Amino acid sequence: MKTIGLPISHKENERRRALVPNDIQYIKHPEMIFIETGYGDVLGFTDEDYIKRGVKVGTRSEILSKDVICDPKIGDAEYLEQLNGQTIFGWVHAVQNSDITDKIIAHRLTSYAWEDMYEEGRHSFWRNNEIAGEAAVFHAYMCHGIFPYHTKAAVLGRGNTAKGAVKTLNYMGADVTLYDRKTESLFRKELPQFDVVVNAILWDTSRKDHIIYRDDLKRMKKNALIIDISCDRNGGIESSIPTTIADPIYVVDGITHYVVDHTPSLFWKSATESLSKVFARFADEFIEDKPGEVLLKAMNFKEGRIVDERINRFQNR
Numbered sequence: 001m002k003t004i005g006l007p008i009s010h011k012e013n014e015r016r017r018a019l020v021p022n023d024i025q026y027i028k029h030p031e032m033i034f035i036e037t038g039y040g041d042v043l044g045f046t047d048e049d050y051i052k053r054g055v056k057v058g059t060r061s062e063i064l065s066k067d068v069i070c071d072p073k074i075g076d077a078e079y080l081e082q083l084n085g086q087t088i089f090g091w092v093h094a095v096q097n098s099d100i101t102d103k104i105i106a107h108r109l110t111s112y113a114w115e116d117m118y119e120e121g122r123h124s125f126w127r128n129n130e131i132a133g134e135a136a137v138f139h140a141y142m143c144h145g146i147f148p149y150h151t152k153a154a155v156l157g158r159g160n161t162a163k164g165a166v167k168t169l170n171y172m173g174a175d176v177t178l179y180d181r182k183t184e185s186l187f188r189k190e191l192p193q194f195d196v197v198v199n200a201i202l203w204d205t206s207r208k209d210h211i212i213y214r215d216d217l218k219r220m221k222k223n224a225l226i227i228d229i230s231c232d233r234n235g236g237i238e239s240s241i242p243t244t245i246a247d248p249i250y251v252v253d254g255i256t257h258y259v260v261d262h263t264p265s266l267f268w269k270s271a272t273e274s275l276s277k278v279f280a281r282f283a284d285e286f287i288e289d290k291p292g293e294v295l296l297k298a299m300n301f302k303e304g305r306i307v308d309e310r311i312n313r314f315q316n317r
Helices: 021-026 047-051 098-106 126-144 160-171 181-193 214-219 263-287 293-298 309-315
Strands: 004-006 033-036 056-058 068-070 087-090 110-113 152-156 175-179 196-199 225-228 249-252 255-258 299-302
Touching: 004 263, 021 047, 021 263, 047 056, 098 309, 110 293, 126 160, 126 196, 126 225, 126 249, 126 255, 126 263, 152 160, 152 181, 160 175, 160 196, 175 181, 181 214, 263 293, 293 299
Parallel strands: 004 033, 004 068, 033 056, 068 087, 087 110, 152 175, 152 196, 196 225, 225 255
Antiparallel strands: 110 299, 249 255
16 A cells, blocks of 8 residues: 655645545545644644544655655645655646646656546535635735725636635625636626726636737726736736735736735635545545546656646647
């Protein structure tokens, strides 16, 4: 059987974890799971809370030596180059990131990407995506210094992230209009009406165009706000560049941009509860080395070889 290591993320303001003690009961082989010392501190759980349910605790170096390394934002992990021939499990986001791809190839890693996990057509981490929409709206409006009420907001997208954004906007009194891929041209026509634009469209990496071009910023209301939850650099929003929770906004041509790429970490306890339930369902597939259909379809690298052809196409490999 294989071991699973759960390290503490060192990404800026990343407090989400992959497992809470209560969900250990759903894992057949908890003794094969190892957490880094202090793993649950930010959640209010002690090491003993995990130990008494069968999970083991170790140093960071011990955790990173395990067969499978699970970390929600593993694609951004500073330790990728310390791994060799192991399996990584988390949000990888390698398609548009050649640096991550190079590290995975160089260290012969096998990778299962959370962003590509679907069950019966629904994203496995749908609740986290919904929280991303909720959290981004809360934080962006706060950073911009306004309340949602009395603002007219456009939301691009129909998925779980958009659903979360709409829920929060409606709750806080904004006037919301929804658009999707089929109504992008209509949105572009109506763009000058809005105080706030929320982009929650999962960007197709084969597209070469943009929904909002840099020149379109001049057509927007003065001091308008763009909340780009999708966080694709120069993607749906040409002027978007990913930001951080510590430094979340910047201004281009008078338009404030909010492009934080891990907004659920603002509400890390709620987000972790949802992540843990998913992790617990798939942990034994890794431990028993019997990945099922959902995991196999989410595998984008195998022993350093690219499996996901989108990576080859986007990066011209």
